[in-house]
Amino acid sequence: MANERASFGSKIGIIMASAGSAVGLGNIWRFPYLAGEDGGAAFILLYVICVLFLGIPVMVAEFLIGRRSKANTGQAYEVLAPGTQWKWVGLMGVLAAFLILGYYGVVAGWTLEYTVASVAGTFLGARDYTAYFNDFVSDPWWPVIYMFLFILMTHIIIVRGVKDGIERCSKVMMPMLFLILCVLVVCSLSLPGTAKGLTFLLKPDFSKITGKVVLDAMGQTFFSMSVGMGCMCTYASYFTKDANLMKTAGSVALINTCVAVLAGFVIFPAVFSVPGLSVDAGPGLLFVTLPNVFHLVFSGMPWLGYIFSLMFYVLLVLATLTSTISLHEVATAYLCERFKLGRTRAAWVVTGVCAALGVCCALSFGLLSDIRLWGMTLFTFSDFLTAKLMLPLGGMFIAIFTGWWLDRRVVREEVTNNGALDIPFFKFYVFLLKYVAPVSIAAIFIHELF
Numbered sequence: 280m281a282n283e284r285a286s287f288g289s290k291i292g293i294i295m296a297s298a299g300s301a302v303g304l305g306n307i308w309r310f311p312y313l314a315g316e317d318g319g320a321a322f323i324l325l326y327v328i329c330v331l332f333l334g335i336p337v338m339v340a341e342f343l344i345g346r347r348s349k350a351n352t353g354q355a356y357e358v359l360a361p362g363t364q365w366k367w368v369g370l371m372g373v374l375a376a377f378l379i380l381g382y383y384g385v386v387a388g389w390t391l392e393y394t395v396a397s398v399a400g401t402f403l404g405a406r407d408y409t410a411y412f413n414d415f416v417s418d419p420w421w422p423v424i425y426m427f428l429f430i431l432m433t434h435i436i437i438v439r440g441v442k443d444g445i446e447r448c449s450k451v452m453m454p455m456l457f458l459i460l461c462v463l464v465v466c467s468l469s470l471p472g473t474a475k476g477l478t479f480l481l482k483p484d485f486s487k488i489t490g491k492v493v494l495d496a497m498g499q500t501f502f503s504m505s506v507g508m509g510c511m512c513t514y515a516s517y518f519t520k521d522a523n524l525m526k527t528a529g530s531v532a533l534i535n536t537c538v539a540v541l542a543g544f545v546i547f548p549a550v551f552s553v554p555g556l557s558v559d560a561g562p563g564l565l566f567v568t569l570p571n572v573f574h575l576v577f578s579g580m581p582w583l584g585y586i587f588s589l590m591f592y593v594l595l596v597l598a599t600l601t602s603t604i605s606l607h608e609v610a611t612a613y614l615c616e617r618f619k620l621g622r623t624r625a626a627w628v629v630t631g632v633c634a635a636l637g638v639c640c641a642l643s644f645g646l647l648s649d650i651r652l653w654g655m656t657l658f659t660f661s662d663f664l665t666a667k668l669m670l671p672l673g674g675m676f677i678a679i680f681t682g683w684w685l686d687r688r689v690v691r692e693e694v695t696n697n698g699a700l701d702i703p704f705f706k707f708y709v710f711l712l713k714y715v716a717p718v719s720i721a722a723i724f725i726h727e728l729f
């Protein structure tokens with residue numbers, strides 16, 4: 280199996296694909312609304328600390344597990360630790376991929392609808408955008424149709440394979456995304472709310488830090504960096520032998536954090552430019568608050584509002600698509616290799632299951648809103664279960680597996696490319712994996728959940 284495996288074609292392709300997975304709704308939708316709810320700069324500071332001490336080490340661990348085993352995450356542990364229970368960590372990752380794609384696909388569908396609405400000029404006029412959003416998400420058809428379309432777009436890319444599908448798309452879409460983001464930042468920073476927006480984002484108020492904020496920041500780190508569920512492990516199984524794992528993880532973390540902060544630079548100055556709009560609008564921030572910004576701020580220059588809104592939602596679609604393909608790939612690669620299915624057939628199974636989950640999550644804003652699990656709708660429950668429980672828990676086990684169980688020689692060989700690279704802080708890295716990551720994740724869990 281090892282030799283005939285697909286592989287990425289270049290180092291830049293590796294970085295673009297991995298960053299493509301990381302950069303997504305997590306950065307542009309989830310990060311700003313959490314920052315808005317959790318006090319802005321204080322939350323961002325905690326997030327950056329989590330990225331450095333939890334996210335990057337776990338990402339490198341996933342990389343080395345994937346590249347060493349040359350297997351999808353569902354089977355990687357069977358290769359490296361045959362006959363042990365570690366395989367459950369990988370299988371939990373595959374399950375998480377299905378669950379995340381189910382509810383992520385719903386928001387992905389919203390981004391598609393809002394792009395279409397932008398093209399139609401919907402955000403130019405005054406209207407009640409709260410009602411617009413609520414009517415749309417509670418409709419029994421449209422959110423389901425758009426969700427399905429989005430998963431289908433993902434499916435088409437996945438079927439084309441690792442190099443021609445995932446890598447090629449990421450190499451085109453990521454630079455486009457960055458360009459659009461930069462234009463939007465420049466536009467946004469010329470709005471009247473810039474000073475307030477920047478203060479909110481950059482000046483921490485430590486009194487805002489509570490247990491919930493810490494758990495949010497940790498969950499957001501794992502979710503946003505796509506770590507804790509083997510997504511990076513599956514991608515790394517396609518890495519070339521000469522890829523520098525530490526450098527790749529560092530680059531991905533940097534790109535990912537920059538995009539999140541830049542998205543904040545676009546959103547908050549805009550939101551603060553309209554008196555009365557609230558930054559803690561929750562998940563509706565992008566879909567209710569921003570349309571208000573488009574038409575109120577740009578009322579004197581509607582064409583600029585048109586371009587701004589269109590670029591914004593196209594940006595969102597691009598970022599989302601590179602993430603949905605990585606989620607789809609985790610499950611597709613597993614089904615392909617575990618059950619010896621052809622890629623197209625495996626991809627159809629994943630698309631079908633995720634679309635079915637997606638229907639349940641999409642309808643949980645309307646028809647199925649009465650179904651509650653521990654008081655949460657199916658959508659909110661999926662987000663809670665995956666981002667706040669499964670990913671941090673997965674991250675903890677990945678750190679323990681790599682730091683305590685895996686032969687140190689294997690870890691060193693992978694991180695240094697068999698001694699070809701000089702990694703001066705190797706010991707510190709192992710220390711983070713052995714102690715810092717597992718203990719802090721466990722401590723945050725115990726504090727918050729019990």
Ligand code: PFF
Binds near residue numbers: 300379501508511602
């Ligand atoms: N990192 C993606 C985002 O920030 O939107 C979401 C995600 C993708 C999470 C892939 C997990 C994953 F495996």
